[in-house]
Amino acid sequence: MDLDIDAGSAALRDEARAWLAEHVPAKPLPSMDTAEGFARHREWEALLAEARWSVVSWPEAYHGRDCSPLQWLLFEEEYYAAGAPGRVGQNGIFMLAPTLFAHGTPRQRDRILPPMATGEQVWAQAWSEPEAGSDIAALRSSAVRTDGGWLLSGQKTWSSRAAFADRAFGLFRTDPGAHRHHGLTYFMFDLRAEGVTVRPIPQLDGEPGFAEIFLDHVFVPDEDVLGEPGEGWRVAMTTANNERGLSLRSPGRFVAASGRLAALWREHGRPASAADRVADAWIGARAYQLYTFGTASRLAEGGSLGPESSVNKLFWSHVDVALHETALDLLGPEGEAAGSWVDGYLFSLAGPIYGGTDQIQRNTIAERLLGLPREARR
Numbered sequence: 001m002d003l004d005i006d007a008g009s010a011a012l013r014d015e016a017r018a019w020l021a022e023h024v025p026a027k028p029l030p031s032m033d034t035a036e037g038f039a040r041h042r043e044w045e046a047l048l049a050e051a052r053w054s055v056v057s058w059p060e061a062y063h064g065r066d067c068s069p070l071q072w073l074l075f076e077e078e079y080y081a082a083g084a085p086g087r088v089g090q091n092g093i094f095m096l097a098p099t100l101f102a103h104g105t106p107r108q109r110d111r112i113l114p115p116m117a118t119g120e121q122v123w124a125q126a127w128s129e130p131e132a133g134s135d136i137a138a139l140r141s142s143a144v145r146t147d148g149g150w151l152l153s154g155q156k157t158w159s160s161r162a163a164f165a166d167r168a169f170g171l172f173r174t175d176p177g178a179h180r181h182h183g184l185t186y187f188m189f190d191l192r193a194e195g196v197t198v199r200p201i202p203q204l205d206g207e208p209g210f211a212e213i214f215l216d217h218v219f220v221p222d223e224d225v226l227g228e229p230g231e232g233w234r235v236a237m238t239t240a241n242n243e244r245g246l247s248l249r250s251p252g253r254f255v256a257a258s259g260r261l262a263a264l265w266r267e268h269g270r271p272a273s274a275a276d277r278v279a280d281a282w283i284g285a286r287a288y289q290l291y292t293f294g295t296a297s298r299l300a301e302g303g304s305l306g307p308e309s310s311v312n313k314l315f316w317s318h319v320d321v322a323l324h325e326t327a328l329d330l331l332g333p334e335g336e337a338a339g340s341w342v343d344g345y346l347f348s349l350a351g352p353i354y355g356g357t358d359q360i361q362r363n364t365i366a367e368r369l370l371g372l373p374r375e376a377r378r
């Protein structure tokens, strides 16, 4: 790809840099895994939207700026370099929205995207179930036909911030006779609808960052089915590929963190013992950045995200853990105190789990990219 940045993209980057310098809160917002922090992050989403920075890659008609994938990547780099808050709207904006663009109807897009862009409606991902995490096709939650829609029943778990979110998207079995990933349908539902119970699950730090969701004959109208009934697996792959392979974890986040790590190393007297690890983290973040530029070029030329997403996921999750471990080692006993490096470290530990564990990404790489024999499955 051509890595020279054209004048329009450079102007966009400068505009973003100036806006962020003026608006990023001087003090970090409280954690979005708490009710107060969630509300503050929602306000931040509204501010971003007002200046048309919340969904830069979307069409202008939906609050976006029609940015190319490369321009979006440049924006993300500025965003994280400025130390801007985490995105409470991320599940909707970076996972559900690309799915709506690929499989939704124009009416669904008109109805769902505007309040998503402004943070007025925040979405949770309701995929995992007690017996269906890695093996999502083993899910048991079901939907049965009723007048004008469907009745959803079952249990979802590990749903990030569902305790505070407004709506959720998930897969339900609509054909009990069909095998595994056949007979599934992709639904969007209201977390405050009759028949929905959301129970927070505290994390190790006590914050109610997760929730389990119980559904008891919850009515969902036909207009909230995404894609065709029975086609849920195919639709879900668009969401999963965006979670692993592009939009949920853009390289800007890791490039910024590796820059902060290099600064920390200098502040701590440039210890030779850590030099290689700091360099590895920095190079790893840059390698991920360049790989993602390649993905962006592929998409710009009409390509799509596929099983290569698993390479991305494995790569960034490892870079993130190594980077934060190095920072804590540099900090020594000081690293035990609460602070952004400890928070970042604890969150990095989840990277090899959410969005599909490392083991599952390795299976995908082995079987679908390298063509190795499939492992025996039940």
Ligand SMILES: Cc1cc2nc3c(=O)[nH]c(=O)nc-3n(C[C@H](O)[C@H](O)[C@H](O)COP(=O)(O)OP(=O)(O)OC[C@H]3O[C@@H](n4cnc5c(N)ncnc54)[C@H](O)[C@@H]3O)c2cc1C
Residues within 6 Å of the ligand: 124, 125, 126, 127, 128, 130, 131, 132, 133, 134, 135, 157, 158, 159, 160, 161, 350, 353, 354, 355, 356, 357, 358, 359, 360, 363
């Ligand atoms: C911070 C965080 C946020 C999350 N947010 C959400 C969310 O918002 N919404 C949501 O739906 N879910 C969410 N999850 C859940 C996450 O997607 C699941 O935890 C993940 O898919 C793993 O599923 P599981 O926990 O059921 O583990 P299991 O599937 O039970 O796996 C347990 C272990 O066995 C290994 N294993 C399983 N099958 C195989 C195999 N075939 N080959 C090799 N090894 C295997 C796994 O890799 C893992 O190490 C989140 C998780 C975390 C940590």
